[in-house]
Amino acid sequence: MIPPVSRDQGVKRREDNEIEFSRIVAFSDGVFAIAITLLVLSLDIPEHLHGESLGSALWDQRQDLLAYAISFAVIGRFWVIHHRFFGDVTGFDGRLLALNILYLAWIVLIPFSSEVLGDHGGDTDAIVLYAVNLAAVALLGWVMAFDAHRAGLTTMGASEEREFRLRAFFVALVFLASIPLAFVAPDLAPLVWLVLFLDPTRGLMQRVTSGAGS
Amino acid sequence: MIPPVSRDQGVKRREDNEIEFSRIVAFSDGVFAIAITLLVLSLDIPEHLHGESLGSALWDQRQDLLAYAISFAVIGRFWVIHHRFFGDVTGFDGRLLALNILYLAWIVLIPFSSEVLGDHGGDTDAIVLYAVNLAAVALLGWVMAFDAHRAGLTTMGASEEREFRLRAFFVALVFLASIPLAFVAPDLAPLVWLVLFLDPTRGLMQRVTSGAGS
Amino acid sequence: MIPPVSRDQGVKRREDNEIEFSRIVAFSDGVFAIAITLLVLSLDIPEHLHGESLGSALWDQRQDLLAYAISFAVIGRFWVIHHRFFGDVTGFDGRLLALNILYLAWIVLIPFSSEVLGDHGGDTDAIVLYAVNLAAVALLGWVMAFDAHRAGLTTMGASEEREFRLRAFFVALVFLASIPLAFVAPDLAPLVWLVLFLDPTRGLMQRVTSGAGS
Amino acid sequence: MIPPVSRDQGVKRREDNEIEFSRIVAFSDGVFAIAITLLVLSLDIPEHLHGESLGSALWDQRQDLLAYAISFAVIGRFWVIHHRFFGDVTGFDGRLLALNILYLAWIVLIPFSSEVLGDHGGDTDAIVLYAVNLAAVALLGWVMAFDAHRAGLTTMGASEEREFRLRAFFVALVFLASIPLAFVAPDLAPLVWLVLFLDPTRGLMQRVTSGAGS
Numbered sequence: 055m056i057p058p059v060s061r062d063q064g065v066k067r068r069e070d071n072e073i074e075f076s077r078i079v080a081f082s083d084g085v086f087a088i089a090i091t092l093l094v095l096s097l098d099i100p101e102h103l104h105g106e107s108l109g110s111a112l113w114d115q116r117q118d119l120l121a122y123a124i125s126f127a128v129i130g131r132f133w134v135i136h137h138r139f140f141g142d143v144t145g146f147d148g149r150l151l152a153l154n155i156l157y158l159a160w161i162v163l164i165p166f167s168s169e170v171l172g173d174h175g176g177d178t179d180a181i182v183l184y185a186v187n188l189a190a191v192a193l194l195g196w197v198m199a200f201d202a203h204r205a206g207l208t209t210m211g212a213s214e215e216r217e218f219r220l221r222a223f224f225v226a227l228v229f230l231a232s233i234p235l236a237f238v239a240p241d242l243a244p245l246v247w248l249v250l251f252l253d254p255t256r257g258l259m260q261r262v263t264s265g266a267g268s
Numbered sequence: 269m270i271p272p273v274s275r276d277q278g279v280k281r282r283e284d285n286e287i288e289f290s291r292i293v294a295f296s297d298g299v300f301a302i303a304i305t306l307l308v309l310s311l312d313i314p315e316h317l318h319g320e321s322l323g324s325a326l327w328d329q330r331q332d333l334l335a336y337a338i339s340f341a342v343i344g345r346f347w348v349i350h351h352r353f354f355g356d357v358t359g360f361d362g363r364l365l366a367l368n369i370l371y372l373a374w375i376v377l378i379p380f381s382s383e384v385l386g387d388h389g390g391d392t393d394a395i396v397l398y399a400v401n402l403a404a405v406a407l408l409g410w411v412m413a414f415d416a417h418r419a420g421l422t423t424m425g426a427s428e429e430r431e432f433r434l435r436a437f438f439v440a441l442v443f444l445a446s447i448p449l450a451f452v453a454p455d456l457a458p459l460v461w462l463v464l465f466l467d468p469t470r471g472l473m474q475r476v477t478s479g480a481g482s
Numbered sequence: 483m484i485p486p487v488s489r490d491q492g493v494k495r496r497e498d499n500e501i502e503f504s505r506i507v508a509f510s511d512g513v514f515a516i517a518i519t520l521l522v523l524s525l526d527i528p529e530h531l532h533g534e535s536l537g538s539a540l541w542d543q544r545q546d547l548l549a550y551a552i553s554f555a556v557i558g559r560f561w562v563i564h565h566r567f568f569g570d571v572t573g574f575d576g577r578l579l580a581l582n583i584l585y586l587a588w589i590v591l592i593p594f595s596s597e598v599l600g601d602h603g604g605d606t607d608a609i610v611l612y613a614v615n616l617a618a619v620a621l622l623g624w625v626m627a628f629d630a631h632r633a634g635l636t637t638m639g640a641s642e643e644r645e646f647r648l649r650a651f652f653v654a655l656v657f658l659a660s661i662p663l664a665f666v667a668p669d670l671a672p673l674v675w676l677v678l679f680l681d682p683t684r685g686l687m688q689r690v691t692s693g694a695g696s
Numbered sequence: 697m698i699p700p701v702s703r704d705q706g707v708k709r710r711e712d713n714e715i716e717f718s719r720i721v722a723f724s725d726g727v728f729a730i731a732i733t734l735l736v737l738s739l740d741i742p743e744h745l746h747g748e749s750l751g752s753a754l755w756d757q758r759q760d761l762l763a764y765a766i767s768f769a770v771i772g773r774f775w776v777i778h779h780r781f782f783g784d785v786t787g788f789d790g791r792l793l794a795l796n797i798l799y800l801a802w803i804v805l806i807p808f809s810s811e812v813l814g815d816h817g818g819d820t821d822a823i824v825l826y827a828v829n830l831a832a833v834a835l836l837g838w839v840m841a842f843d844a845h846r847a848g849l850t851t852m853g854a855s856e857e858r859e860f861r862l863r864a865f866f867v868a869l870v871f872l873a874s875i876p877l878a879f880v881a882p883d884l885a886p887l888v889w890l891v892l893f894l895d896p897t898r899g900l901m902q903r904v905t906s907g908a909g910s
Contacts, residue, residue, distance in 0.1 A: 071569070073504070073507075073569070074565065074569045076287070077507060077511055077565055077568075078565075079287075079291060080294065080508065080511055081511045081514065081515055081561065081565075083291055083294050083295045083298060084298055084511060084512055084514075084515030084516070084519075085515045085518065085519055086295065086298075087295055087298030087299045087301075087302060088298070088302055088515060088516055088519040089519055089522075090299060090372075090376070091298075091299055091302040091303055091306065091376050092302075092519065092522065092523075093376065094303075094306065094376050094377060094379055094380050095306075095309075095523075096527075097380045099380070099383050099384055099387060100384070100387075100388075101387065103388075107393060108384070108388050108391045108393040108394055109392075109393035109396075112384070112393065112397065123373070126369070126373045126376070127369070127373075130366075130369035130372075130373075133295065133369075134362070134365055134369075137288065137291055137292075137295075141285070141287070141288045148562070151562055152558075155554070155555075155558035155561075155562075158518075158558075159551070159554045159555075159558075162518070162519050162521065162522050162554070163522060163550075165522055166522050166525045166527070169527050170527055170528070170536070170540070173527055173528075173529065174528075174531075174536050177536045178537075179535060179536040179537035179540065180536055182537075183540065290715070293715075293719060294722065297719055297722055297723045297726060298726055300723065300726075301723055301726030301727045301730060302516075302726070302730055304727060304800075304804070305726075305727055305730040305731055305734065305804050307804065308731075308734065308804050308805060308807055308808050309734075309737075311808045313738075313808070313811050313812055313815060314812070314815075314816075315815065317816075321821060322812070322816050322819045322821040322822055323820075323821035323824075326812070326821065326825065336805075337801070340797070340801045340804070341797070341801075344794075344797035344800075344801075347723065347797075348790070348793055348797075351716065351719055351720075351723075355713070355715070355716045499783070501718070501721075501783070502779065502783045505721060505725055505779055505782075506779075508722060508725050509725045509728065509729055509775065509779075512725060512726055512728075512729030512730070512733075513729045513732060513733055515729075516729060516730055516733040517733055517736075520733065520736065520737075523737075524741075576776070579776055580772075583768070583769070583772035583775075583776075586732075586772075587765070587768045587769075587772075590732070590733050590735065590736050590768070591736060593736055594736050594739045594741070597741050598741055598742070598750070598754070601741060601742075601743065602742075602745075602750050605750045606751075607749060607750040607751035607754065608750055610751075611754065
């Protein structure tokens with residue numbers, strides 16, 4: 055369906071450049087690891103307790119803790135997907151590097167969007183910011199995978215690529231779908247995201263793609 | 269005793285996926301390294317000295333420094349255990365990855381719990397928070413090891429697995445035992461944790477497990 | 483043109499010290515990854531909304547977001563250059579290590595300069611600080627590459643070295659050129675930096691260096 | 697001179713446990729990389745300019761910038777030493793791991809001591825804190841190396857070990873010597889540290905140790 059686009063010029067094969075390749079992966083892992091750990095900085099330490107107990111001051115932060123848990127799961131999920139995608143990559147060029155850095159720029163924004171969400175829980179704007187951020191990550195992940203697939207830089211087969219693409223669209227769709235809802239019922243919008251953890255794609259995927267290996 | 273549960277579907281052998289496997293380990297190490305280093309942010313820099321000397325302002329932070337020292341030792345300890353466990357792992361699947369990320373989410377919480385403990389030393393709620401956090405890490409570490417062992421993803425023998433489990437229970441027990449004490453004598457509760465550093469398990473372990481290798 | 487300077491004493495060949503060499507690269511990657519991720523801390527979380535909506539409070543930060551985007555692209559670019567340079571390195575000594583650490587010291591300053599720029603957008607001093615910081619990185623990168631090339635520690639050919647040098651000078655020149663402009667028209671000065679993303683060097687390079695491989 | 701102490705029990709040879717060994721090194725590198733990068737957080741972003749220009753507000757931070765430069769050089773130096781030491785290590789046990797974590801705990805304290813020094817430049821207590829921190833790092837580095845050497849876990853020869861020890865003592869001595877001076881002339885005490893960068897040890901070392909390799 056997709057005609058392979060030759061980008062031979064400047065493409066380095068993974069097997070010939072194992073160290074350079076592993077640096078790309080290591081750099082990405084470092085960024086993921088730091089971004090996921092910075093989430094803890096979004097939890098405020100109660101400094102002055104104005105008469106209330108420490109326990110109730112901590113309880114007031116339950117929304118921050120919820121945002122922490124959701125964002126940790128989400129970044130962890132994206133890391134697993136990135137991890138699996140680069141396991142299939144067999145070559146790289148400047149363009150894949152640039153797309154990967156662009157992708158990471160949106161990953162690193164997550165601790166910011168997450169803290170805004172934690173501090174302004176029921177606020178429409180906070181939900182829109184978070185949903186846009188995560189939809190952007192999903193779409194950029196798809197662009198990166200699609201581009202690498204088209205340039206013949208991965209071992210992904212056509213059906214596998216289709217599955218990957220559907221999954222990315224599904225994640226993006228869930229976040230984008232929560233945006234209009236955020237204007238009507240901001241308290242319900244985040245519940246839409248739970249669909250991601252139910253992973254209904256498993257069944258859907260198996261029907262759409264006939265027997266694609268994981 | 270424990271019937272092995274086949275999870276062959278989706279399991280990747282370590283020897284065939286050395287790079288993917290080492291990424292999991294590298295990601296975990298990154299998270300551990302960042303979490304342990306973020307502990308330093310819990311120490312407040314005295315900005316304005318209202319007549320007192322800098323030395324006495326620093327001395328006022330001795331509780332923060334103590335929390336720093338305890339948490340550094342504790343995260344370091346958990347890293348050593350994680351390090352040893354993954355040295356025995358021979359394969360991985362999505363479930364081990366998910367459990368590992370859940371485990372890391374609780375590791376990353378430690379700098380938060382530690383700073384709360386340092387700022388509110390004798391407070392019952394701070395001790396409970398810290399104890400719950402660390403008991404959760406110990407129990408999740410056990411769940412991860414038990415699950416991997418049952419699925420045949422490790423080289424751990426049955427006696428080794430029993431030792432690992434006992435050790436994790438011991439750590440969890442020490443932290444859980446300090447919770448009721450925190451309500452009665454909050455100043456004494458943290459002293460219970462010192463039992464961990466005395467490592468009485470060495471003798472206990474040898475009696476319970478008959479000659480299990482380390 | 484440049485007589486090779488022998489620094490055999492203390493030089494370790496990469497092939498004999500693969501682990502030590504990869505630690506240098508891993509340490510550098512770690513510093514790059516952390517510096518690029520710390521950029522997110524320059525975005526302020528709106529705490530108290532004095533009547534205005536969260537959306538407009540976030541909109542007020544568009545200059546911070548722009549500085550974040552520029553700095554992420556810039557650090558990412560420098561990482562790619564560093565990555566490519568060390569791909570050509572075949573040996574190292576104490577001097578290369580020292581120059582690399584000096585280089586990293588200026589990379590780590592970028593999140594600071596970037597946050598100052600984001601908070602004081604149209605201010606001449608902020609632009610000068612940022613331009614000096616990035617010109618220093620480009621020049622130090624050139625010094626490191628030139629020094630390693632002269633000592634025979636890289637596989638770079640003469641024409642490749644010339645291209646690398648021209649590129650570094652071009653980056654430094656762009657930032658230095660924006661400094662006088664910052665005194666006259668501070669709002670226009672950052673636009674000069676966009677020249678970097680147009681990458682006119684590609685054509686220029688090909689004319690200056692006759693067919694140097696990438 | 698020093699009778700080798702057998703710790704065969706629990707010692708793992710590096711060649712048989714290359715992955716586990718490289719994790720120890722990677723974890724240490726991660727901690728070093730994060731600690732050195734966190735130094736940038738000690739630089740305050742001027743938020744509100746009360747009539748003064750941004751340039752003069754930045755100029756007021758010259759002491760912070762100096763502390764940043766010194767600490768970056770110092771942590772970089774210690775990293776080089778740690779890097780060189782682990783290049784000689786051929787085996788590890790729980791004790792080396794524990795000493796390494798203790799060592800890292802003092803490395804991670806440096807950003808704290810450094811920020812205190814930058815904010816309270818001429819203050820005796822700040823100088824003492826900084827000097828104690830760095831002397832502790834040097835001494836713990838020596839203890840770790842000495843202990844590993846005695847247990848036969850390194851390839852260091854006797855003369856090399858002597859050089860390593862002398863060097864560590866020299867560093868510790870310089871910092872300890874600045875402590876009494878800090879009580880008499882706090883402005884001069886940091887100048888003593890410059891001795892470290894002059895590296896007089898090179899000559900001294902060569903006289904004391906007869907022809908030890910680097």
